[in-house]
Structures are given as C-alpha cells and as structure tokens.
Amino acid sequence: MAAPFLSQDELRAAARTVHAVLPPTPQYRWPLLEALVAPRPDDGTALWVKHENHTPVGAFKIRGGLVYFERLLSRGERPAGVVSATRGNHGQSIGFAARRHGIPALIVVPRGNSREKNAAMRALGVELVEHGDDFQAAREHAQALAAERGWLMVPSFHRDLVAGVASYALELFGAVPDLDTVYVPIGLGSGACGLIAARDALGLSTEIVGVVSDGAPAYALSLACGEAVSHAVTTTLADGMAVRTPDADALRLMQAGLARVVLVSDVQIADAMRRLYECTHQVAEGAGAAALAGRIAERTRLAGRRTAVVLTGGNVDRSVYAEILAQ
The missing domain is CATH 3.40.50.1100 (Rossmann fold)
Incomplete structure (x- = not known):
C-alpha cells in the first residue's frame, strides 16, 4: 500500500x-x-x-495560507513580496497570512470578479490587479508580474x-x-x-x-x-x-x-x-x-x-x- x-x-x-x-x-x-x-x-x-x-x-482557504507562510518562513525564506491569482478566497487567505508576517501581497483577479471579494482583499492590504477573462488568464498574468518584480509566486495548489x-x-x-x-x-x-x-x-x-x-x-x-x-x-x-x-x-x-x-x-x-x-x-x-x-x-x-x-x-x-x- x-x-x-x-x-x-x-x-x-x-x-x-x-x-x-x-x-x-x-x-x-x-x-x-x-x-x-x-x-x-x-x-x-x-x-x-x-x-x-x-x-x-x-x-476554508485561510487554513492553507497560514501553513504555507509558516513553513516558508521556518525554512528561512522571506520574500520581498508575494504574488498570486484568485477568484477571491485564496487571495484573502494569502492576504491574511502575508499581512500577519509583514510581507506585501499582490493578487490578480479576472475582470468582472466579485466586487465584495475584491473589497475584502483590499481591506487585508492586498494590491489588487484585474486582468483577463478567467482564472487561468489571471494566473498567467500573476506569474509574469512575479517574475517582473522578483517576488514569490504563490500557487493555488501546493x-x-x-x-x-x-x-x-x-x-x-x-x-x-x-x-x-x-x-x-x-x-x-x-x-x-x-x-x-x-x-x-x-x-x-x-x-x-x-x-x-x-x-x-x-x-x-x-x-x-x-x-x-x-x-x-x-x-x-x-x-x-x-x-x-x-x-x-x-x-x-x-x-x-x-x-x-x-x-x-x-x-x-x-x-x-x-x-x-x-x-x-x-x-x-x-x-x-x-x-x-x-x-x-x-x-x-x-x-x-x-x-x-x-x-x-x-x-x-x-x-x-x-x-x-x-x-
């Protein structure tokens, strides 16, 4: 087995x-x-x-963000910032955990995303970028922004x-x-x-x-x-x-x-x-x-x-x- x-x-x-x-x-x-x-x-x-x-x-997503950041920092890795893509709940998780550790977070959402989820992410201090027509397009843009800034790209599955x-x-x-x-x-x-x-x-x-x-x-x-x-x-x-x-x-x-x-x-x-x-x-x-x-x-x-x-x-x-x- x-x-x-x-x-x-x-x-x-x-x-x-x-x-x-x-x-x-x-x-x-x-x-x-x-x-x-x-x-x-x-x-x-x-x-x-x-x-x-x-x-x-x-x-439920908040649970994953807390563990991801705790394990990242326990390995001695502290990025200048983090980038991810979301339709909302993953982005709130990353924003919540990043703010706890004083790390800037940029989240990409597709155009037309939930207005209230966007507001919730901004309230957590997230820099929000709208791009693309769906999650996949938002994720690809997030990867490009992470490379451009030299920030860590946080995946949605890990x-x-x-x-x-x-x-x-x-x-x-x-x-x-x-x-x-x-x-x-x-x-x-x-x-x-x-x-x-x-x-x-x-x-x-x-x-x-x-x-x-x-x-x-x-x-x-x-x-x-x-x-x-x-x-x-x-x-x-x-x-x-x-x-x-x-x-x-x-x-x-x-x-x-x-x-x-x-x-x-x-x-x-x-x-x-x-x-x-x-x-x-x-x-x-x-x-x-x-x-x-x-x-x-x-x-x-x-x-x-x-x-x-x-x-x-x-x-x-x-x-x-x-x-x-x-x-």
Missing part, C-alpha cells in the same frame, strides 16, 4: 499552526436539511454541515496549502466518527485533496465525492479520461469552481482518492443556497453550496447513511444573493 500523501504527524503539525490563529469550525446536524435529503422520514439518514463559512475570511486545508478534515473526522460519505466542491482541488489526505492518513474508509460545476467541467472530464483536459468556463454563480485548466498534482490525488464526481448546474447550486438559508440561516456562496447540491442530487443513493457536506465559504455579493433568494 502506498504511503499517504501527508502523514498524520505532518497534518497535526499543520493543524496546530492553524488553530493558533483560529478555532476549529463547527459541524452541525440541521433537522430541516436532514429531512430534505432523507428519502423517507426516520430512515436513519444523517447529515452534517462543516461550516467553513465561520472562519475570519469566510472560507502541498503546504493542502496540509493547512486538511485541518478542517481532521476536525470533521474527529468530531463525527464513522462517516460514510463526504461531499466537497472542486475548484482547483485543495479542499478535496485535503479531505483525501486526512482520510488516508487516519486509515478511514469514508468515501469522498467531488462536486463539479457543469459550467466548469474540466476536472470531471479530466478524471473521466485520466489526464488533464482544459474546458471553457460558463458558470456565472460558482466562481470558486470556475477552473479552466486542472492542476496535474491535484488531479493525480483526486484520481486515486475520490469515489466519484457529481456534476451540478447553476440552477441546482442556487437551490442549495436557498435551502441552506431556509433550513439553517447560513449564507453560502455558489461553491460553498455546491456540496449540498451534490448531496441532494444523490438523495436516494445514500438513504440511511451518515454523510457530511463541506460549506466551503459564504462570500457572495449581496446583489447576487438577494436575486437568488428572491427566485
């Missing part, structure tokens, strides 16, 4: 770094949500929501980012023993890979289901054929999942560690956002609600099972959210 991607010791050290800054986030059972996914009343179906919308930046993100999975698996299935949205892949890494390091049998937007199907297509396949992005709601080109390392980990992939539409995601508000009064962004959309889509498949969904973030623009709730 191959060794886990990350050892328990490495994962627990990363979790200590994270928990020195923020407490574990809760995982709750919400009766109305359980009734929504249970094919029959009192059939034993259980559903937990892991609330990553409860972090200081409103999303072993240290995954180690930090995996701390939410350690919390979930520790709080809820014997989970049958966990649903997690796939953007570039750190959230899914963090779950896989923690599951494997702990020696659990929990199946992990990746949820992909059908308006950003690159990972679904790539996992189906076993190699990276780029695809145009058309989703207007799930910006955190709007990836045109998969990361090769993330793809390999998910190929080995996911049970399956569920495709969901913007219509299904919008419905899940409304359901989360109606049933829990929690705000979820598009990507944050996608795991629930996937669980609802597989409602009859997992009757009587112990399941969880990861609400990865709640950073949705007010105008977008108001329109969705009004539908």
Whole structure:
C-alpha cells in the first residue's frame, strides 16, 4: 500500500499552526436539511454541515495560507513580496497570512470578479490587479508580474496549502466518527485533496465525492479520461469552481482518492443556497453550496447513511444573493 500523501504527524503539525490563529469550525446536524435529503422520514439518514463559512475570511482557504507562510518562513525564506491569482478566497487567505508576517501581497483577479471579494482583499492590504477573462488568464498574468518584480509566486495548489486545508478534515473526522460519505466542491482541488489526505492518513474508509460545476467541467472530464483536459468556463454563480485548466498534482490525488464526481448546474447550486438559508440561516456562496447540491442530487443513493457536506465559504455579493433568494 502506498504511503499517504501527508502523514498524520505532518497534518497535526499543520493543524496546530492553524488553530493558533483560529478555532476549529463547527459541524452541525440541521433537522430541516436532514429531512430534505432523507428519502423517507426516520430512515436513519444523517447529515452534517462543516461550516467553513465561520472562519475570519469566510472560507476554508485561510487554513492553507497560514501553513504555507509558516513553513516558508521556518525554512528561512522571506520574500520581498508575494504574488498570486484568485477568484477571491485564496487571495484573502494569502492576504491574511502575508499581512500577519509583514510581507506585501499582490493578487490578480479576472475582470468582472466579485466586487465584495475584491473589497475584502483590499481591506487585508492586498494590491489588487484585474486582468483577463478567467482564472487561468489571471494566473498567467500573476506569474509574469512575479517574475517582473522578483517576488514569490504563490500557487493555488501546493502541498503546504493542502496540509493547512486538511485541518478542517481532521476536525470533521474527529468530531463525527464513522462517516460514510463526504461531499466537497472542486475548484482547483485543495479542499478535496485535503479531505483525501486526512482520510488516508487516519486509515478511514469514508468515501469522498467531488462536486463539479457543469459550467466548469474540466476536472470531471479530466478524471473521466485520466489526464488533464482544459474546458471553457460558463458558470456565472460558482466562481470558486470556475477552473479552466486542472492542476496535474491535484488531479493525480483526486484520481486515486475520490469515489466519484457529481456534476451540478447553476440552477441546482442556487437551490442549495436557498435551502441552506431556509433550513439553517447560513449564507453560502455558489461553491460553498455546491456540496449540498451534490448531496441532494444523490438523495436516494445514500438513504440511511451518515454523510457530511463541506460549506466551503459564504462570500457572495449581496446583489447576487438577494436575486437568488428572491427566485
């Protein structure tokens, strides 16, 4: 048997770094949500929501940034500045961690990016640059700016980012023993890979289901054929999942560690956002609600099972959210 991607010791050290800054986030059972996914009343179906919308930046990504910078500095590396690309939550993570260590951060976002995510990054002291029509174009421009300035390019997928993100999975698996299935949205892949890494390091049998937007199907297509396949992005709601080109390392980990992939539409995601508000009064962004959309889509498949969904973030623009709730 191959060794886990990350050892328990490495994962627990990363979790200590994270928990020195923020407490574990809760995982709750919400009766109305359980009734929504249970094919029959009192059939034993259980559903937990892991609330990553409860972090200081409103999303799970903060965990990865904290560990990435801690490990960078522990190796004696202190860049003059850092550059990265994002649709929002990764950029907030980098901005939050960079500011803690007094390191300038420049973040590139595609044109038309979330106004409120942009504002949140600027509030963290980030220098924000808008470039390109999608994440891939923003990332390529970020790489060029990093080379021009001689600053460190922080990737959106990296072993240290995954180690930090995996701390939410350690919390979930520790709080809820014997989970049958966990649903997690796939953007570039750190959230899914963090779950896989923690599951494997702990020696659990929990199946992990990746949820992909059908308006950003690159990972679904790539996992189906076993190699990276780029695809145009058309989703207007799930910006955190709007990836045109998969990361090769993330793809390999998910190929080995996911049970399956569920495709969901913007219509299904919008419905899940409304359901989360109606049933829990929690705000979820598009990507944050996608795991629930996937669980609802597989409602009859997992009757009587112990399941969880990861609400990865709640950073949705007010105008977008108001329109969705009004539908």
